[in-house]
Amino acid sequence: MSGHTGNVKSVVFSPCGKQIASAGDDGTVRLWDSETRESLFVLKGHTKPILSVKYSPDGRQLISGSEDQTVRVWNTQSGELDxxxxxxLGYVLCLAYSPDGRWVASGHKKGVLQLWNAATGELGPVLRGHFESVTGIEFSPCSQWLASSSHDRTVRLWDMYSSTLLSVSSGLSTCECVAFSPDSLQIASGSNRRVRLQEVGGNDWKVRLREVGGCGWKVRLRDIATRPSSRFRREDVPMDQIAYTPDGRNIFAQDSNRVLRKWDAGTGESSEFLPPEFAEPERTSCMAFTPDGSQIAVSYPSGSIHLWNSQTSTPGPVLEGHSSRISTLVYSPCSRWIASVDWENTVRLWDLHNTEQLHVVVEIEQGDIVVVVFSPNxxxxAIGNRGTIRLFDLLSTEHLTFNELTDDLIQSMVYSLNGRQIAIGDTDGCIQLWDVKSTKFGDKLIGHHSNQNSVRCIAYSPCGQWIASGGQDTTVVIWRRQVMGGAESWSRCHSIGSFFRLVCNVAWNPVGPMELVTGCWDGSIRVWRLSSDKDGNVAAKMLWGSNLGILHTAGLVFENATGLSPVNQKLLDQHNVIAPINDQSDSQLVKGRKN
Structure with missing residues (x-):
């Protein structure tokens, strides 16, 4: 079948097998009758070479991706452009349709994947993680997962329900393509780098290499169902900042890669909230956002701070003054002020109502941890360093007090809702309550495991009756306020212990009753609802979670299950949960215990 005037870069059969689509360097897509080999349509519109073409699952549409940075959707029956x-996001190097017909995915030269609503063409989430060109993408036959390969020598597995990264597998050389097995249990990736003939790993991890025409071909099989923990590892991206919007309807969270996402607080549906200008985390040092998410502050290694309108992606003022890399950025609750801390422990205060005004500088002479927090009004x-706290008045620009509070290092601080008290988390797993006016200590809350397990985050509930704290001991502790005879006291009433790394952020829903969100270094975001019975016992229920790679199953009893699919049998068997009684896959009777 002749007709193209340049190299043919992509060829694909239609789902019914009656059509063939081809595309290449001449910038055209050609549709062919696979039986007669006659040319049906020549589709023109791209201005540069086309690198990928794919049919929709029903065969009615065809998508083509090009170096002109566009994806074109064609009608395969009429040849017209839809x-x-x-x-x-750079050259469109590869494309994929989800088998259920809901999503189109495009892989780009800049290392990102873009999801699209296949029916409407509306933008979906952007999946970031690869550091070089995306060379191949494919949806699993069940449409639950998306696999991608890249020149960065990794294969990444993405969860389509939450649009989050599940696992990363590194290879020995550049990955050129990726494919799922028909049962969705294996991923195959290939490369064409010259390598030695070898076999790596056991039965679940095989590499077969052979020399063909002077070029080394390698195919790597990854079994994602039998041993995901040993071969596929989730990318744990710590959550640096997490907050509810003032109306309690949405949650904003920023991870250590400077990627900002927005979740619906009720349903857990998420979307990427970060403008494309911030898609280069290696060029930035830290980021912060206003309580309503309308403005983003991004700092660069030079020490400059750039302000952006996150809704319109338009740049705002640039704040210059720091002479070294910035480690901390914090907005005030009213969004007027920004506090910044650099690597030289210099704290600067910026008035966004007058960005030309000379800002206040506070030099911290000792210590490597500086914590800054604004009062609710x-x-x-408040500036904490080692065991010292400084209070600074924003309007008069005067220092209010300087106190040596504790021998332990300050790890976290937060004002109470009325601004009269500051809760201070230290490196010994304790929380100390400090009265701002009298400069005296109140209760010392002991509930986290000690032995250098620091308290990394603290939050007061909107009603002021509860405190939630998270720490290095991988737990969130709930504290209840009690007042007897005019004296205030706090008691530990519940502990949430289903985390796998330290809990770095906690925030209460400002309007929702007894609801809070947690951010963890395991990359998870979880929303919890607290309840108490008539005896005062408190319980926590997780409403939803994002990027949950492992379920907590301590003490689980699993018995009398029937009708397990082969996939579920295999997943349970890998954790020694089940002992099959017979080989009838449709009616397994399973009984076992997971400790």
């Missing part, structure tokens, strides 16, 4: 998608800034 619409054009413009991701603006945005009239004070």
């Amino acid at each position: 619409h054009v998608l413009r991701p603006s 945005s009239d004070q800034l």
Whole structure:
């Protein structure tokens, strides 16, 4: 079948097998009758070479991706152009349709994947993680997962329900393509780098290499169902910042890669909230956002701070003054002020109502940890360093007090809702309550495991009757306020212990009753609802979670299960949970215990 005037870069059969689509360097897509080999349509519109073409599952549409940075959607029956998608993320190197017909995915030269609503063409989430060009993408036959390969020598597995990264597998050389097995249990990736003939790993991890025509071919099989923990590892991206919007309807969270996401607080549906300008985390040092998410502050290694309108992606003022890399950025609750801390422990305060005004500088002479927090009314800034706390008045720009509070290092601080008290988390697993006016200590809350397990985050509930704290001991502790005879006291009433790394953020829903969100270094976001019975016993129920790679199954009894699919049997068997009684896959009777 002749007709193309340049190299043919992509060829694919239609689902019914009656058509063939081809595309290449001449910028055209050609549709062929697979039986007669006659040319049906020549589809023109791309201005540069086309690198990938894919049919929709029903065969009615065809998508083509090009070096002109567009994805074009064609009608395969008429040859007409339906619409054009413009991701603006670099060359479109590869494309994929989900088998259920809901999603289109495009892989780009800049290392990102863009998801699209296949029916409407609307933008979906952007999946970031690869550091070089995405060379191959494919949905699993069940449409639950998306696999991608890249020149960065990794294969990444993505969860389509939460749009999060599940696992990363590193290879020995550049990955050129990726494919799922028909049962969705294996991923195959291939490369064409010259390598020695070898076999790596056991039965679940095989590499077969052979020399063909002077070029080394390698195919690597990854079994994602039998041993995911040993071969596929989730990318644990710590959550640096997490907050509810003032109306309690959404949650914003920023991870250590400077990626900002927004979740619906009720349903857990998420979307990427970060403008494309911030897609280069290696060029930035830290980031912060206003309580309503309308403005983002991004700092660069030079020490400059750039402000952006996150809704319009338009740049705002640039704040210059720091001479070294910035480690901390914090907005005030009223969004007027920004506090910044650099690697030289210099704290600067910026008034966004007058960015030309000379900002206040506080030099911290000792210590390598500086914690800054604004009061709820945005009239004070508290600066903690080692065991010392400084209070700073924002309007008069005067230092209010300087106190040596504790021998332990300060790890976290937060004002109470009325601004009269500051809760201080230290490196010994304790929380100390400090009265701002009298400068005296109140209760010392002991509930986290000690032995250098620091308290990394603290939050007061909107009603002021509860405190939630998270720490290095991988737990969240709930504290209850009690007042007897005019004296205040706090008691530990519940502990949530289903985390796998330290808990770095906790925030209460400002309007929802007894609801809070947690951010963890295991990369998870979880929303909890607290309840108490008539005896005062408190319980926590997880409403939803994102990027949950492992379920907590301590003490689980699993018995009398019937009708397990082969996939579920295999998943349970890998953890020694089940002992099959017979080989009838449709009616297994299973009984076992997981400790």
